[in-house]
Amino acid sequence: MFMLIRFASVIGVFALIASNWSEKPQPVSNPESRKLFETELKDMYYVENRLVIKISELEELAMGEELKKGLQEHRQETLGHAKRLEDVFAVLGLKPEEHTCKGINGILDDGDEVVKEFTGTAGLDQAIITGARKAEHYEISSYMTLVALARQMDLDPKLEILLRENLQEERISDEKLAQLFDDTSAMR
Numbered sequence: 637m638f639m640l641i642r643f644a645s646v647i648g649v650f651a652l653i654a655s656n657w658s659e660k661p662q663p664v665s666n667p668e669s670r671k672l673f674e675t676e677l678k679d680m681y682y683v684e685n686r687l688v689i690k691i692s693e694l695e696e697l698a699m700g701e702e703l704k705k706g707l708q709e710h711r712q713e714t715l716g717h718a719k720r721l722e723d724v725f726a727v728l729g730l731k732p733e734e735h736t737c738k739g740i741n742g743i744l745d746d747g748d749e750v751v752k753e754f755t756g757t758a759g760l761d762q763a764i765i766t767g768a769r770k771a772e773h774y775e776i777s778s779y780m781t782l783v784a785l786a787r788q789m790d791l792d793p794k795l796e797i798l799l800r801e802n803l804q805e806e807r808i809s810d811e812k813l814a815q816l817f818d819d820t821s822a823m824r
């Protein structure tokens with residue numbers, strides 16, 4: 637009997653979590669939210685395309701095979717992110733368009749300086765990963781905002797799904813980079 641009650645309470649907790657999880661906020665359709673969504677979307681389209689080029693440069697510079705391989709995979713994934721954003725534009729009935737993102741350009745310029753400083757030293761791979769993780773976190777926070785806006789607005793639910801897929805892959809990439817950072821240090 638005790639086991640039965642415990643089982644029922646565990647099920648109850650899960651049901652509560654599931655109901656809160658799926659609870660959507662009241663949809664909003666104000667023009668400012670839509671404008672912010674489109675501005676952030678164009679920013680991210682610029683970011684993904686810019687990162688495809690930057691990652692291929694870093695692949696050339698990386699010393700460790702694991703990091704080279706990781707960056708190669710990440711570049712393929714980044715191409716997929718840009719493609720997914722094109723699908724988001726299509727769902728909205730818009731042509732894909734880039735908006736120059738000063739934030740990512742700053743992060744990449746900063747990363748270039750650090751990489752330059754460590755070129756020819758044993759610290760190069762960790763310097764590359766340091767910059768890559770900063771870019772990753774920038775992407776994660778941007779996708780979190782886009783997902784939240786897609787969720788709040790009364791738009792096609794496909795948008796949230798597509799953006800959530802990019803967000804999830806960015807989070808996984810960040811974890812892989814963190815692991816590579818530790819592995820690189822352990823090799824010394």
Ligand SMILES: [Fe+2]
Nearest residue numbers: 684714717775
């Ligand atoms: Fe990405």
